[in-house]
Amino acid sequence: MAAEVKSVLFVCLGNICRSPIAEAVFRKLVTDESIENKWMTDSGAVSDWNVGCSPDARALSCLRNHGIESAHKARQITKDDFLTFDYILCMDESNLRDLKRKSNQVKNCTAKIELLGSYDPQKQLIIEDPYYGNEKDFEAVYEQCVRCCKAFLEKSR
Template sequence: MKEKKRLLFVCLGNICRSPAAEGIMEHLVKEARLEDSFEIDSAGTYGGHAGDLPDSRMRAHASRRGYRLASRSRQITTDDFYDNDLILAMDDSNYDRLRSLAPDPESVAKICRMTDYCRYLQVDHVPDPYYSGSEGFEQVLDILEDACRGLLEELEEEENKK
């Protein structure tokens, strides 16, 4: 039995972007019937929202697209660096913070930018929609859909090469 690929999506508070990425990726994996191949989670570099559901606005926008966001916010831990195969940062600030928190070079090598997997949109980060209106949440979902599809394609290609 092959081992599951463990993915961790990370933003600042783990209430908007990273739980949306988690929900979108779970949806895509389920559609592809690959649930047995992945473990998907999210966390934040800041722990001030620990235990909270994702932002109600993000949940509403995601729900309209068919995604269910039900995870609870949590702060990243040292164990996350050992337990996950890929750690995906939503922006440069969180990317840099993750690199500074990583306990060893192997952990640093697992960290990448979410937008590196975008196939169609030309963006360098997933903007924080917290202080924006509806258009900000929709933009984030557009970016994350593109990036999650690209990520899944790349991981499937990697697996097929084995």
């Protein structure tokens, strides 16, 4: 019997800072546990501003500092994502509102749409956008994504 594959899509506003970090962190977690074949992982944006772009250089630098590489290219979420993914985990209330509104336009939406921060053991619900910040802000996003992704993975077993 084939193992059931679960799927998660991480979403932020532009798909160049928070969601690619979360995607890369989650991908590393499942790879380290040798369960990457049990998960389909991706990230996307609510907006179309950065479609086709690589993640922010500060996000890539932060990931590299933790031994993680990413070849992700930004993409905007599609109606199909609401039918394809089991979980759509976003970074803040604005993302959540936009996703809920978009999901209402999809018949038979099957995705569970939540804040990634709802899994944070430190109860930091919002993963703040580091775009206008500095390296320290990207590091804070990384650390929060690690906590949240570990807790999400544990809860979704």
